Amino acid sequence: MNAKIEIKLALILISLVSSYCSFSQNELENELFDSVINKKAKAYKSNVFFYKSASFFLNKKWDSTLVYTMKQLNDPQNSSEVKDYSHYLRGYSFKQKKLFEEAQKEFKLISTEFGFYYIIKMRLGEIALELQQFKKAITYYEELISLSDNNYKYFKKSTVNHNLGLCHLHLGEFKKAEPYLIENVKIEEQKKDTIKLIHAYGNLANLYYEQYQDDLAIPYFEKAYLLSKKSKDIKTKHNSALNMAVVEENRKNFQKALAYRKEYEQWKDSLNDQNKIYEVAKLEREFAVKAKQKEVSLLQAENKAKVVERNGLFYSVMVLLLLLGVTMYFYKEKIKTNKIIVSQKEDLNTLNATKDKLFSIVSHDLRSSVNALKTSNTKLINHLEAKNLDQLDHLLHDNSAIVNGAYNLLDNLLHWALLQTKQSYFEIISIRLFFIVEQMAYNYKPLMLEKNIQFENRVSKNDVVFADQESLKIVLRNLLDNAIKFSNTNGIIKIYTINTNNTYCDLVVEDSGLGMSETVRLELLKDTALLSKKEHEGIIGTGLGLQLCKSLIKKNNGRFSIESELGKGTKMIVSLPKTI
Known part of the structure; x- marks a missing residue:
């Protein structure tokens, strides 16, 4: 039993770490909030330091962002809004540089009147997760889970649910974690994102496996493994095979466990090979840079020798460029004129085709309607002479339907023609x-x-x-x-x-x-x-x-x-x- 516990704990640590890392990549819709930062920078363009810091922030230059936000915060005439945005830019920059404690300090300096204060809660929750402060992360996410749907523009509610499930799972609060993780599986199954779905299955499997509910856990491990077959991510394949090996060892299916272990070793070798390839590629890039630097130095020396010759040819080249420019101008004008002619010809062909369709419809359907009306009127005259009132009433209703259909046809033809000729x-x-x-x-x-x-x-x-x-x-x-x-x-x-x-x-x-x-x-x-x-x-x-x-x-x-x-x-x- 102790061996099984140790194996299970190892399995849990592997899956939880991988699932947490993958999910944290999509916490916020960053591009949407970047547009807010961009608009705010333009609104406060007169605050030069704030404008520059926002520009560096949008270009992901975190060090420069920190320098200029500090200069802005030192300005005694700052408005409260500029202060809040400056602290946000600093907090996010520290977070990207993995300086989480500094990031926390900056986010906590933002006032509660900040228009996007709920996003600050989301950021603090992310940092708490990075620092494995799960109880603190839960307090932040529980504030967000009660927000109205209108506030989930810059991050997804499913993200909050997932992170709450992870926090409770890390703390061993399985009953609280289960509904969140089940909901996450449902969402990822709908999205059909292979990597995220593998991690979602792994989280739920670990939840049950740690509680020794093997019958519930193993199907999810198997789903994650089968899905990893469709993935090109070697690390995911590596972890899925290892999970299945541990599961089969606990079930005493040693032959299957050995097969999974072999597969795990293969993927492990692939990972090592991949890392080696990356190292070789890095060395090759460094060598190429050095070679390029030598080449640049040689070219600079050659350029100095050719300066005199280049000055002698300068005026000749200018004359040739002028002639070439004039020639290109007239050539482009000719191309432009030809394009206009071709476009007008295509428009004319389209209009002719439209005209043909309209004539075809008018000749076919109006003829049918008029012929039906003619036949009905002949019957109407006969029944009028016979004073057959029931048939008269029936024919009059038929005539009304025919006329109404013809009117609708003509009305549709008019609107369709206007639409096709772009006159509507x-x-x-x-x-x-x-x-x-x-x-x-x-x-x-x-x-x-x-x-x-x-x-x-x-x-x-x-x-x-x-x-x-x-x-x-x-x-x-x-x-x-x-x-x-x-x-x-x-x-x-x-x-x-x-x-x-x-x-x-x-x-x-x-x-x-x-x-x-x-x-x-x-x-x-x-x-x-x-x-x-x-x-x-x-x-x-x-x-x-x-x-x-x-x-x-x-x-x-x-x-x-x-x-x-x-x-x-x-x-x-x-x-x-x-x-x-």
Whole structure:
């Protein structure tokens, strides 16, 4: 038993150290906060020392940052904000130089009124982890775990959860560590980052293994080992093989343990070889630098000898350069003119293609609509003479549907032509989706009443997106028109939003109608096809409206997708950027 305990402890130390080191590389979204530092430096550009220290900080020159922040802090006219930012730059620079105690002192000098004080807590938590002050780290991270989601812009909540789990694991508080480490595994499985997932499995495996819950621990060790096979990181392969060797030795599977030990030794040799290669490469670089220095010295001597000759050729070269410059100027002007001509030709070809498509649609679909109206009117005259009121009512409704379809076609053609010829006007503004949906639905209530369709607007009044209002109305109108057209009598149409993405809001138009096959669904999502093949021959449609929708959604920086199954209805999903 004592031998097993010693082996397990060794195994735990190996995995915990490797997992901690890998995770600390991504504590904060540094680039985002660097932009804050950059803006603040520009705002205080008159404070020369602060501006210079911020510039050195952004270029990762830590020593220069420390020098100029000290000069700034010695200025008696400093504002409290400049002081706080100066202490932050110093604390971060000390942290990067591994001077953790000095970094702690600087971070603790920052006032609680600092606009990003929660980031200071994160930094102090990182330093406490580096110094293995786990209880102190927990106090910092527990303050961060209760923050609202809006504050997790510059670091991730999953980072806080993971570090809390590690701290509790180091302290032997297994029950407290378990939920954090399980959550970390779930997150990394979703992200599919191989290296991080291997470490996440290792952390959870160690948690169970230290408690002698082998049945729970070993599957995670095995997952980590199998996943390391896909990794190119030799150190990860090395540690995973060692872990499995120790596990199999504890299980008395000595043959397997020996195989893992051999694999571990192979990776160990690879690591040693890699280190040797790095050393040789370093020596080669040093030798190359020395050789280059000698070469530079020789060239300097040669240059001094050629100074006189160079001065004699100087004026000749200047004349040649002037002639070359004039020649290049006229050549570039000619190239520029040719590019303009080619671009104009391509634009003209595009416009001609657009014209051909428009003529094709007009000749085909308006002819179909007029022919249908002509046939219906002939029947109308016959039934009028026979005074067949039921048939008259039915034909009049059919005529109304045909005329409405032709009108929508012409309206779509107009907007599509304007879009293709870049004549449409766009103004991206903040829009509340609920009221736009209400307005569009109100215009289509008569058509829905004719088919006894139940309509539900489930869009939240709080959902706001960035879009052009008029083009969004055209998109909603076409999607509602399609939903009504392909819905059965007594059907249901629902419009609602889905907010599972931080960047986009999904607006869903769902009907319980005819649906479509997978082939037709994929065909409709293509950008190249103007006209789509009809799934239902009895329903008039060209597919132009849907193509117009896709073009307008793309111009609004949005995305479009379709979910449907033949006979089970359709979901048209419009994803638009959220208002921040």
